Amino acid sequence: MQKFKKLLGASTIAFVAAGAAHATSIDITFNNSNGFGFLVTPVYTGLHAGTFDAFDEGSAASAGVEQVAELPVPLFPPNLIAPERLAVEPDSQGGFIVGPGGPILDGESGTLTLDVAQPTVNRYATFLSMFVPSNDTFFGNDNPLAYELFDAAGNLIEQTIEITGSSIWDAGTEVNQLFGAAAPGEDITLGDVEGGVITSLLDNDGFADLEDLFGITGAGTITADTVLFTIDVSATPAPVPLPAGLPLLLGALGAFGLVKRRKAA
Ligand SMILES: [Ca+2]
Ligand SMILES: [Ca+2]
Ligand SMILES: [Ca+2]
Numbered sequence: 001m002q003k004f005k006k007l008l009g010a011s012t013i014a015f016v017a018a019g020a021a022h023a024t025s026i027d028i029t030f031n032n033s034n035g036f037g038f039l040v041t042p043v044y045t046g047l048h049a050g051t052f053d054a055f056d057e058g059s060a061a062s063a064g065v066e067q068v069a070e071l072p073v074p075l076f077p078p079n080l081i082a083p084e085r086l087a088v089e090p091d092s093q094g095g096f097i098v099g100p101g102g103p104i105l106d107g108e109s110g111t112l113t114l115d116v117a118q119p120t121v122n123r124y125a126t127f128l129s130m131f132v133p134s135n136d137t138f139f140g141n142d143n144p145l146a147y148e149l150f151d152a153a154g155n156l157i158e159q160t161i162e163i164t165g166s167s168i169w170d171a172g173t174e175v176n177q178l179f180g181a182a183a184p185g186e187d188i189t190l191g192d193v194e195g196g197v198i199t200s201l202l203d204n205d206g207f208a209d210l211e212d213l214f215g216i217t218g219a220g221t222i223t224a225d226t227v228l229f230t231i232d233v234s235a236t237p238a239p240v241p242l243p244a245g246l247p248l249l250l251g252a253l254g255a256f257g258l259v260k261r262r263k264a265a
Helices: 002-021 063-070 081-088 203-214 242-264
Strands: 025-032 043-048 093-097 109-115 124-132 137-140 159-164 168-170 227-235
Touching (some): 168 203
Antiparallel strands (some): 025 109, 043 093, 124 137
């Protein structure tokens, strides 16, 4: 029994220490569960102080947002969106949530682990990714304050974010058609310039158009409330092996105690 007590004490201390050391390491997990067959390119994720506003409905897309909306964006520069973020907020952070094979297919998930250097400053998240198949459809948050991941004291706000039909946009940069679309048999790098502004895909039956153009059955039924994706924000789990072994050890001790009590009864 003495041996068990020693083990338990050591594990508990290690668990507490590991928890403190990982206070600002967070896991951002994107779950593609739309059920229609839409996939997304690796999800650009910016953590910022709230002044990096990636886009505005009714305005022309920036070069960075156009790139996100039309192409699988390079994970590292020369992608255009990261420099746009850094130009506004030099101390902000970013990364990409990548699926098992790069893009995140319907039914797949991907996780980005970020060590957040300044959680009292970079409290908000912006997500951007191409919505496929399409020419220039993307999902993202127009409001830079939409997703608060840390409170003012820098405490992580663990949460599950729901991405609905109201977060899907037409970038207004490429004409919606088969030619040049991100679709089987088409060259994604081609396309015709649209020269428009960013509009909600809920306007002008945009989802129904995707259904017609690309044969995405049922897409026309998507509304502002239809949940297409979820994003889980949580503290990065403490490393194996000690914390993972702790529940097993506690379970073993509990079983041991149970046996003992039965003997005494
Ligand atoms: Ca905006
Ligand atoms: Ca378009
Ligand atoms: Ca194209």
